[in-house]
Amino acid sequence: MTSGIRTPRTPRRRLGALTATVAVVAATALAVLSATPAQAASPLRSLAEGKGKYFGTALTDGDLNISGEMAIANTQFDMVTPGNEMKWDTTEPSNGSYNFGPGDQIVNWAQAHNARVRGHNLVWHSQLPNWVSSLPLTQVQGVMESHITTEATHYKGKVYAWDVINEPFNEDGSLRQDVFYKAMGSGYLADAIRTAHTADPNAKLYINDYNIEGENAKSNALYTLAQQMLSQGVPLGGIGLEAHFIEGQLPSSMLANMQRFADLGLDVAITELDDRIQLPTSSATLQQQGNDYATVVNDCLAVTRCVGVSQWGVDDGHSWIPGTFPGYGAATMYDSNYQPKPAYNATVNALSAGGTTTGGTTTTGGTTSAGGTTGGTGGNCHVTYTKNEWAGGFTADVVVANTGTTSVNGWTLGFSFPGDQKVTNGWNATVTQSGNTVKATNVSYDSTIAPGGTVDFGFQGTWTSNDTSPGSFTLNGTACS
Template sequence: MHNRRLAAALAVVASAALAGSLALVRPAAADTSLKQLAEGKGKYFGTALVQSNLSNSTLVGVATSQFDMMTPGNEMKWDTTEPSNGSFNFGPGDALVAFAQAHSMRVRGHNLVWHSQLPGWVSSLPSNQVQAAMETHVTTEATHYKGEVYSWDVVNEPFNEDGTLRQDAFYNAMGTGYIADAIRTAHAADPNAKLYLNDYNIEGENAKSNGMYSLVQSLLAQGVPIGGVGLESHFILGQVPSTMLANMQRFAALGLDVAVTELDDRIQLPASSANLQQQATDYSTVVSDCLAVTRCVGVSQWGVGDADSWIPGAFSGYGAATMYDQNYQPKPAYTASVNALGGSGGSSSSSPSTPTSSSSSSGGGGGGAACKVSDTVDAWNTGLTENITISDTGSAAVNGWRLVFTLAPGQTITNGWNATYSPSSGQVTATNASYDGAIAPGGSVSIGFQATHTGNAAAPASFSLNGQACSS
């Protein structure tokens, strides 16, 4: 089946590859491509493509040089793959899978069950026939692409904004159990694919993400083989939630992967220079949040550039939502993403959260190693996430650092980022990682950790850097 699929798509792939070789856009040196930098951090950086994109040589050049994960925009959705009951059409999806394989890109399968882009015959079925139709569809499609997709968005956008489940054809026929059934069915068809629930407006902590959190807790308790949660991340300029990192951490603490699956950041047109700089900050925040969470597996932008973005067609007066302009030239958001990933011209240590309290400068010796610490704690149930920013307010660079602080009674660190933490409770010493040991005068690094607590989620009362007290 796979060879036949590749052969069927060969002409499309060959023409796209040739076009890419004739007009390849490389906006950055090879060693600073998004995909290489992300891979160096154990992540991926992906994009979404539709079949018509493959004939655009400029778009193909950017896609193949910068991204290592591909999500089909429409070609695996129900209205394309099973437009009438029992009649399957995998040709468009096969073409995109073949393109991805030819360019060493993995594939995020998107999607198996969704209330939208659902052919009318499904909604018209008697309620006692919906489950069989869903299971047949999931089994047939997941089996067709078995071994060729990294993950599946098994159920897409199941929630209302208030955290209740949508009353769509599947819910109305099967109740809340349709989600567990869909995931189990997909797992039986392709046991090696990571199985996700995917939704928008669940990036920060709110009613909708709380609904998702409660659902996945229930699924895990039932032994349902869910593997991850996708945060779509269709943002409006300047509105990346300050709780996005904490939200990622709480899902990760359940043993789930998290992924930024459909990132864009729309701007009211025309976009000003200040708008583009804010967009760069937004992209940097999202990338940094993902880097700070071990189980955040990667970031995918929805589309390659502004010219192929869905935003102008969906949100009147808005656009300019991606890292590349109408001519597929990189925008400040691209540079900010490269910098956040540790590429040339920047650092991977930008703070992803707005501090709730900050210190004033503290004197001290150590060759001018005065320090300032700000920290923010996001707590829930018996867990917390703490983000700490260390700033050098002195006149000399810090080269190698140890930050000492005391955790509140009952707190125990379970995992951390950008530093090594020892011991896990009581008085803790955080020692720099190999990549963030130098802090220039006026510069800063951000570190953090996740911990359990027994009721006291307070931040440490004081911090010292290399033996010098920092106000906090």
């Protein structure tokens, strides 16, 4: 099947409108949380963390004041994407005048609820102030770099990942002819990512787009771009698949598509999931929506480098769908009264089933090593090292699992290169090298590894004659293999 969102899009200016009074909202939310034992006992965030993933949502600063919506968000999600608060028209409405207050509110919520933040976004043709589009083309690069540097520096250490570039492609795989392309050609893409990396070297840097969930002209063009960037040493870290679907119309090639990006050494993430239904709903369409949600979650679980799933918004009453796609709605896991729908139950079941996942293979114990992945077990830790190599360069993804019964609070992973590799930059950890010895130390947002939990970091490097993967690791001085 083809993806169900081949429709011209309007900016997601707001996630939705309030559809119930605050008094009803508060009462309903309390009823939901007390009347759904599975939800209260096993939040989505806990189930996802048990699989080494996250489960997130999108919030606006206005959502923070809606008690019923936040009762769910506070419990269920461990990643948050600001709906509008970090976009250019909010953060720099006039040249050189910055406004980070709305974004700071989202970050403050995340810090108070032990959630990570996905920065969204730095460069996008939409929600772009007129003053940027009106600039002489000779000034665009300097303004773009200044904007990226200022915003990424402001949130340095507080943001897990950035959608550095948002929706750069047309449906046929060509690049949009926006002001950035007109000024710099396709080179603006690499320049934006390099600029963001300089400002915040520990953040994972993404290209995010829609209608790239399956294999098609658009995702093929992005795949080619990603290959080129990595071969040129551009610190691209991941691909965001927005996943705005129509009920029953998920692309059949989604899993294969996610895996091919992962095989490049990139993270993949489902960043804006919703699954709209033609109204009115029926038991059949709601059940199909549940099947769709389960498919998305299971595909993510099957790809080691799929880091997690984020739903775009919390509930149907605050979704952007009805205002953008007339006749459609009911696109999330929760209805307008904050009641969980079949999609919620299907998601819980998908996250609860099976064992852990490694490289697309589900395992319940032992070590699976394939496709350039080396694993080490022993003590109370397990390390999986996955390498993507090209002539003279490589990227490595490292997943550290806590196999013990107590939390690891603050960690340093140590290993030695068997070859002549040199680390050039890293993300999600501070990576240093002395001779062949490498140490990776946690950054602030991933300092704790819960029992059964994982952390994921990576780095890029160069090599001359030998890029053999390391075979042994220590965690805080104790051997993992």
